[in-house]
Amino acid sequence: MKLNKIHINNYKIDKERDNLVVDVEFYQMDLQSVITKTKKEETKFFIENNDFLPSWAKVSKNPIKARGFLTVMFQALLESKHNLLDIDIYQQFHNIDITGQKIIMVWFPGSTTNKNLTIISNILDQVLSNYMIIQINGDTMTNATAEKEVLTKIEIAKNKGMNVLLVSAGMAARSFSIKDLDTIFLAYDSGVVSATTQKISRALTPNKENKIGRIVSLSFDPNRDDKFDDILMESAKNLAKNKNININEALKTVLKTVSLSICTEDGAKIINKDDYLKQLISNNRIDRVIGRMADLSKLSIDQIKIIASGKVDYNTLSKVEKSEMGKTCSVEKEKSKKSKRINDEQKLIMEAKKVITTISENFDILMTQGGKTVDETFSIIDKFPKEDKEAIHQLFDIDYESIKNIVNNVMNKKLLELKYSSILEN
Amino acid sequence: MCMKRMMIYLWEDTDAPETELKFGDHFNNEDTIEKAIQETKKYIKNSLGRQKHKFDEGRIIIHKIWDASEYAKKVNKFYPHAKVDDYIRNKLILGTHISGDVHRDISSDEFIIRINKELSKNNQSLPKAGLSTLQYRELGKILKAFSEGNRIILAEWCARFGKTVEAGTIIKETEAELTIIASYVLTSFASFEKDFSSFEQTKDFILIDSKDDDYKERVNEALKNNKQVVVFLSMCNGSMREDRINFLYNRDINVLTIIDEADYGIQNPKQCNALIAAVKEGDPVILMTGTDSDKAVGNWNIDYYTSVTYIELLVEKDNFRKSKNNI
Numbered sequence: 001m002k003l004n005k006i007h008i009n010n011y012k013i014d015k016e017r018d019n020l021v022v023d024v025e026f027y028q029m030d031l032q033s034v035i036t037k038t039k040k041e042e043t044k045f046f047i048e049n050n051d052f053l054p055s056w057a058k059v060s061k062n063p064i065k066a067r068g069f070l071t072v073m074f075q076a077l078l079e080s081k082h083n084l085l086d087i088d089i090y091q092q093f094h095n096i097d098i099t100g101q102k103i104i105m106v107w108f109p110g111s112t113t114n115k116n117l118t119i120i121s122n123i124l125d126q127v128l129s130n131y132m133i134i135q136i137n138g139d140t141m142t143n144a145t146a147e148k149e150v151l152t153k154i155e156i157a158k159n160k161g162m163n164v165l166l167v168s169a170g171m172a173a174r175s176f177s178i179k180d181l182d183t184i185f186l187a188y189d190s191g192v193v194s195a196t197t198q199k200i201s202r203a204l205t206p207n208k209e210n211k212i213g214r215i216v217s218l219s220f221d222p223n224r225d226d227k228f229d230d231i232l233m234e235s236a237k238n239l240a241k242n243k244n245i246n247i248n249e250a251l252k253t254v255l256k257t258v259s260l261s262i263c264t265e266d267g268a269k270i271i272n273k274d275d276y277l278k279q280l281i282s283n284n285r286i287d288r289v290i291g292r293m294a295d296l297s298k299l300s301i302d303q304i305k306i307i308a309s310g311k312v313d314y315n316t317l318s319k320v321e322k323s324e325m326g327k328t329c330s331v332e333k334e335k336s337k338k339s340k341r342i343n344d345e346q347k348l349i350m351e352a353k354k355v356i357t358t359i360s361e362n363f364d365i366l367m368t369q370g371g372k373t374v375d376e377t378f379s380i381i382d383k384f385p386k387e388d389k390e391a392i393h394q395l396f397d398i399d400y401e402s403i404k405n406i407v408n409n410v411m412n413k414k415l416l417e418l419k420y421s422s423i424l425e426n
Numbered sequence: 427m428c429m430k431r432m433m434i435y436l437w438e439d440t441d442a443p444e445t446e447l448k449f450g451d452h453f454n455n456e457d458t459i460e461k462a463i464q465e466t467k468k469y470i471k472n473s474l475g476r477q478k479h480k481f482d483e484g485r486i487i488i489h490k491i492w493d494a495s496e497y498a499k500k501v502n503k504f505y506p507h508a509k510v511d512d513y514i515r516n517k518l519i520l521g522t523h524i525s526g527d528v529h530r531d532i533s534s535d536e537f538i539i540r541i542n543k544e545l546s547k548n549n550q551s552l553p554k555a556g557l558s559t560l561q562y563r564e565l566g567k568i569l570k571a572f573s574e575g576n577r578i579i580l581a582e583w584c585a586r587f588g589k590t591v592e593a594g595t596i597i598k599e600t601e602a603e604l605t606i607i608a609s610y611v612l613t614s615f616a617s618f619e620k621d622f623s624s625f626e627q628t629k630d631f632i633l634i635d636s637k638d639d640d641y642k643e644r645v646n647e648a649l650k651n652n653k654q655v656v657v658f659l660s661m662c663n664g665s666m667r668e669d670r671i672n673f674l675y676n677r678d679i680n681v682l683t684i685i686d687e688a689d690y691g692i693q694n695p696k697q698c699n700a701l702i703a704a705v706k707e708g709d710p711v712i713l714m715t716g717t718d719s720d721k722a723v724g725n726w727n728i729d730y731y732t733s734v735t736y737i738e739l740l741v742e743k744d745n746f747r748k749s750k751n752n753i
Contacts, residue, residue, distance in 0.1 A: 001602045001680040003572040003710060008565055010598050010627045014556020018746040021586055021739045155440065174687075175611070180484075194689065194717035197736075201585035201716075204736065207484070235737035242563070242738075257740045297728055 042068030060112035102163035109188040112169035132157035136168040173198040179207035193230040291357025308351035432498035451511040489534040497550040542623035555625035576729035584736040594628040602682035609686040615658035675704040688713035
């Protein structure tokens with residue numbers, strides 16, 4: 001095996017292959033107009049301790065009670081009923097083709113039971129006149145047969161002159177390719193980014209030239225809706241690194257490439273980089289992205305534990321014995337312990353990332369000390385007397401040196417800089 | 427300058443009551459292979475007669491078109507109406523031959539694999555795999571990472587990146603004698619088999635499923651003959667898994683391990699620990715995943731991480747379109 005060569009001998013670039021990828025458009029739809037339209041009696045199930053808190057989790061838990069809401073929403077979305085222009089795909093999608101069979105998929109929360117998914121599917125079947133509803137779950141098909149069964153049903157629908165709406169809560173997120181599927185609705189509140197990426201990818205199977213995959217986040221609270229953030233920011237981070245450009249430029253390129261639009265009564269408005277950043281910062285979404293994208297792989301499990309505890313002391317953090325993360329020991333004896341350990345490790349990682357999110361959220365406290373960049377701010381604070389650094393420790397529950405360490409070595413500093421520079425600009 | 431070519435093709439009418447594939451041949455005379463392929467598509471469309479509209483409506487799937495000219499010459503069938511397709515269908519088992527050009531009881535992937543193998547065994551060169559900009563870049567990164575001493579690599583490559591072809595490029599460039607493709611997803615191997623058998627650079631790989639009864643003999647024989655061997659190892663629980671791992675890894679040569687869909691099942695201790703223990707110090711491992719790299723890591727100590735997001739693919743598509751418009 002040749003592991004020392006760096007030249008590629010057997011392959012060349014074929015630029016035509018770059019052209020095979022399906023274009024994507026992202027849309028954010030605010031469901032407030034649906035709530036307003038739906039009668040109060042029909043949305044009582046959104047009330048919690050006297051607070052009106054609509055969520056997809058509640059819809060999927062009580063689909064019968066949500067019938068009125070689901071009816072208005074999907075009829076407005078797909079059949080231009082109820083005069084809700086801001087969620088009507090025919091008013092919102094750029095250059096929509098109004099001819100031809102529509103193949104659309106809607107993802108409900110992963111926690112939706114099969115029974116409730118069936119109820120939802122039945123409701124949609126009753127209220128949508130020109131759609132064949134195909135429910136995808138373990139009751140109706142298996143992972144292995146899902147694709148074939150759906151293709152057969154799509155053909156039947158086509159022969160009847162009907163569109164198709166695929167309904168799922170998680171099944172068919174992998175190994176499921178329907179070439180004509182080009183629209184995805186994300187009907188859940190928040191999700192693990194990997195699961196969202198898998199779901200979005202269902203609309204990206206190449207088909208005819210000029211296919212566009214349209215991904216719509218159906219949101220009760222668009223300000224807090226972060227489903228697209230990780231995908232966009234991760235791409236910007238990679239672009240910045242690989243093309244050697246600053247992250248601002250990278251994010252601009254990303255947003256130009258995929259077009260993220262906010263749906264309004266006057267049609268979908270494409271959002272630019274500055275407005276997108278304003279959204280991210282004003283709603284603390286950027287901090288959650290920074291937390292989720294933190295790279296903990298260089299830390300030992302004990303160091304992660306310390307960060308996860310939220311009570312971080314630099315001396316302890318740096319001196320802790322490096323019991324390496326994930327080191328194998330005797331398989332036969334440690335099987336069940338290791339299984340638990342992997343789950344515990346995943347939980348610790350999540351906790352540590354939450355702490356990192358908190359650092360990012362409160363970093364503006366440090367920014368007020370001066371400096372135009374993160375490094376400049378640190379240089380200023382480095383010179384502070386011990387008592388002032390102690391005050392920082394009290395505020396953050398993490399000592400100053402650890403904050404520096406985490407920002408410089410664990411957090412994605414470029415994203416923090418992006419937030420920082422955007423705040424300073426505004 | 428026009429060139430005569432014997433084209434063979436595989437297509438499917440999605441309106442057929444039962445899944446059936448149609449395999450035929452067509453002798454044409456075009457100046458480039460691209461034009462020959464286009465002309466063959468036109469030929470297929472015209473063969474539909476009054477149902478030609480189905481072609482434009484996307485109801486006809488063209489699974490594959492091959493240039494089988496060298497093959498046809500070898501078997502003395504390089505002329506119009508030579509019926510190379512009949513020659514091949516008499517030679518190979520291609521599902522159930524119903525009549526004419528119709529075959530049932532075989533998937534298009536399996537059909538393609540068998541034709542690929544038949545062609546490459548008989549003088550016919552297959553198309554050379556070209557890489558997208560990002561596939562090429564990532565290949566370079568992996569080779570550089572290896573040359574710098576990195577051995578356990580986590581590659582988070584999005585859907586549509588072309589992970590299967592990319593795996594082939596790594597095997598080819600490193601000249602790995604033995605590669606183990608480990609996966610929890612049972613359909614994984616079929617994709618590798620189809621892609622590897624379709625391209626000139628990887629057509630000579632000996633592909634073996636460790637579930638086959640005679641896999642040990644075939645692995646040993648192929649290694650003895652200095653072939654590049656690729657073995658599929660299912661990581662689903664089973665009584666034979668440990669024996670397979672012991673057989674495959676317990677040898678003096680370097681073994682390249684590629685873990686496909688590394689975030690699905692195989693990251694669990696029951697799966698990954700057995701592999702971790704088996705991999706020798708210094709042997710390279712590539713964990714490929716489309717998402718969830720945190721999960722994919724499992725118990726591995728990662729030396730090097732690389733990722734490509736879908737949006738980056740789109741950026742390159744944009745660059746391609748801009749450069750085309752500038753020409």
